[in-house]
Amino acid sequence: MVDYLWLIVVLPLLGFLINILFGKRIGEPLAGWLGFSLVAISWLIALVPTLDFLLGHANPETIFYYSWIPMIGADVAILWDPLASLLVMIVTGVGALIHLYSIGYMHGDERFARFFAYMNLFIASMLILVLASNFALMFVGWELVGLSSYLLISFWFTKPTAAAAGKKAFIVNRIGDWGFLVALMIIFATFGTFDFVTIFTTAPAILTTGVATAITLLLFVGATGKSAQIPLYIWLPDAMEGPTPVSALIHAATMVTAGVFMMARSAVLFELAPSTGIVVAIVGASTALFAAVIAVTQMDIKKVLAYSTISQLGYMVLGIGVGAYSAGVFHLTTHAFFKALLFLGAGSVIHAMADEQDMRKMGGLRKMMPITFATMTVGWLAISGIFPFSGFWSKDEILAATFDKGGAWLILWGIGLLAALLTAFYMTRLWVLTFWGKPRWAEGTQPHESPWTMTVPLIVLGVFSLMFGWFNTPARLAFEHFLEPSFALIVHHEAPSLKSFYVLATIALIVAIAGIVWGWRRYHRTDLPVEEGGFWKNGLNAFYVDEFYGKVFVAPGMTISEWFADTVDPKIIDGAATGIASGVESFGDELKKTQSGRTRAYAAGIAIGGILLMLAFLVLGGGL
Amino acid sequence: MTVTVVWYLVLAAALFSIGVGGVLIRRNTLVMFMSIELMLNSVNLTFVALSKDLGLIEGQVAALFVMVVAAAEVTIGLAIIVSIFRKRSSANVDELAEMKG
Numbered sequence: 001m002v003d004y005l006w007l008i009v010v011l012p013l014l015g016f017l018i019n020i021l022f023g024k025r026i027g028e029p030l031a032g033w034l035g036f037s038l039v040a041i042s043w044l045i046a047l048v049p050t051l052d053f054l055l056g057h058a059n060p061e062t063i064f065y066y067s068w069i070p071m072i073g074a075d076v077a078i079l080w081d082p083l084a085s086l087l088v089m090i091v092t093g094v095g096a097l098i099h100l101y102s103i104g105y106m107h108g109d110e111r112f113a114r115f116f117a118y119m120n121l122f123i124a125s126m127l128i129l130v131l132a133s134n135f136a137l138m139f140v141g142w143e144l145v146g147l148s149s150y151l152l153i154s155f156w157f158t159k160p161t162a163a164a165a166g167k168k169a170f171i172v173n174r175i176g177d178w179g180f181l182v183a184l185m186i187i188f189a190t191f192g193t194f195d196f197v198t199i200f201t202t203a204p205a206i207l208t209t210g211v212a213t214a215i216t217l218l219l220f221v222g223a224t225g226k227s228a229q230i231p232l233y234i235w236l237p238d239a240m241e242g243p244t245p246v247s248a249l250i251h252a253a254t255m256v257t258a259g260v261f262m263m264a265r266s267a268v269l270f271e272l273a274p275s276t277g278i279v280v281a282i283v284g285a286s287t288a289l290f291a292a293v294i295a296v297t298q299m300d301i302k303k304v305l306a307y308s309t310i311s312q313l314g315y316m317v318l319g320i321g322v323g324a325y326s327a328g329v330f331h332l333t334t335h336a337f338f339k340a341l342l343f344l345g346a347g348s349v350i351h352a353m354a355d356e357q358d359m360r361k362m363g364g365l366r367k368m369m370p371i372t373f374a375t376m377t378v379g380w381l382a383i384s385g386i387f388p389f390s391g392f393w394s395k396d397e398i399l400a401a402t403f404d405k406g407g408a409w410l411i412l413w414g415i416g417l418l419a420a421l422l423t424a425f426y427m428t429r430l431w432v433l434t435f436w437g438k439p440r441w442a443e444g445t446q447p448h449e450s451p452w453t454m455t456v457p458l459i460v461l462g463v464f465s466l467m468f469g470w471f472n473t474p475a476r477l478a479f480e481h482f483l484e485p486s487f488a489l490i491v492h493h494e495a496p497s498l499k500s501f502y503v504l505a506t507i508a509l510i511v512a513i514a515g516i517v518w519g520w521r522r523y524h525r526t527d528l529p530v531e532e533g534g535f536w537k538n539g540l541n542a543f544y545v546d547e548f549y550g551k552v553f554v555a556p557g558m559t560i561s562e563w564f565a566d567t568v569d570p571k572i573i574d575g576a577a578t579g580i581a582s583g584v585e586s587f588g589d590e591l592k593k594t595q596s597g598r599t600r601a602y603a604a605g606i607a608i609g610g611i612l613l614m615l616a617f618l619v620l621g622g623g624l
Numbered sequence: 625m626t627v628t629v630v631w632y633l634v635l636a637a638a639l640f641s642i643g644v645g646g647v648l649i650r651r652n653t654l655v656m657f658m659s660i661e662l663m664l665n666s667v668n669l670t671f672v673a674l675s676k677d678l679g680l681i682e683g684q685v686a687a688l689f690v691m692v693v694a695a696a697e698v699t700i701g702l703a704i705i706v707s708i709f710r711k712r713s714s715a716n717v718d719e720l721a722e723m724k725g
Binding site for chain 1: 722
């Protein structure tokens, strides 16, 4: 019935091909409008089938197109269910808005068309990832988003830091991909297919807890790479070297949620491995807190948002870990809106401040940039978890689900709450330092509001950040009902009672307001607090985790590589090759002497050989 | 004293040995070539003798084959020898060592 859905993948891919082949000729701004409109059309195409799910008119279905590798059940096919449709809506919807924003933001860049080509490639890759009907095709999308992320982070590759950041993201992700790949091998060895529906329907019958734990832990390793969790989160702050729309689209709203999406997709497997859930929840909660602490100390406006993203992803992972899959996905959705909004707002500020990213050199911008200020305020309230903004509903749902498990899980709930306090604090810090107080601009800066292509996406995202949470209030769980068909194979957890939710929500709200008040009192004054030395210095350097990894993993790796390059390759490998060659050559030199060219010598050889053969017959008889 | 098959075989062995000796000792290509023919025909003799003795027709067939192949070989061999002789005005086999390894 929805056979035409292949179009939503192919259109951005087409945009990629057109812009990469003819982009220079199409030029600015037409190349950007082309990229934007193709993604927007994809969104429109997917809109009606998604609404069908929302209204309960449609059932999940697999749409088969092409048998790619029949032996392993790897078809080019779409698993069209509410979860996939939701992600398609986010990727194409937020994606289209960010394309629109980029037309203004990338104005004047000499590789304008190339940027939109890569962006379209990313959209297409992400759509392959979320629409895939089997793990093999999902892995194709998984790797393709890694590639396009690399291309976009190092888009300004003439800057050495950008080139290095791209490489770092790619390599760190590769470590996660290793886990994903091994998980896929075990899955194939166990099930003999990669097809989602087959795997998930047969899993409870044939999967032992041990194998399920192995598979899900390895899948989680993959997720820590893409979704920037401890210990593989280190690439994401560096990824801020890319253009700001890239940070908004890929490293806040969509790609980093791939890990969360993948775990939600494999929810059946995670349900069979309770101990994995504990690991996932602990990692998620620790990431949420740790990244929030670092975010408090950052001075670069984009770095604050980067660590904030890691922290929020920690919440989603915590949600998956406690088995609240739809809560995790719900937070994924609201986060996509408010974090994209915050990044685009930050980009608008950076644009206005002539590429200044240090918050110490901002201040007082609210009058010059009213639209950016208003929309950023919405984003700030949403991420802080203030009623009735979207972040309030989604974050609370995860915390409530954690609380509901009771026992030792309450520690994780406490950690989540503490992270929420810090979130409200550092976001207030960002908001006050940027928009309030006296201007501390560098000389000659003339802040101005951004063009309409940049403000319209801000407004749209602002509206969603405000209202999307109303979709899924504890009184009316529309979002969870919407996702139900995707999680139909899972035993449903009892939703927390309305009364306990009110108590928990009040606690969370008090915590958030406390964070905001704390931040406001600390930063809204003329003499800004000195934040140097001790904790601040350590935090600004992200507690030297990069340096630690550098010493423990990179340096030995480099030593081994150099040893291989300087010793093993030239001496052992090359030595073996040249040794065999020269051995053969000198042996040949010896044999050459027998080829005298004298016919009679050859004849004598044959005669002697014949005589010897005859003698052998005589001596040994017929037994030869 | 009756002539048995052994006599033929002894004669054939003698002819074969003369052929081998000719190939090994003589330097003239033509003579070496004749020696090879002698060896072939000594083998033919054993074929025919044993064919008669054992009452099997296959030996005679083999002999006919050898004759046919030898005829073809003679044509080609002589042609090569003649052309070498024309080129070098010598038929000494020891001088033909260009293919030395």
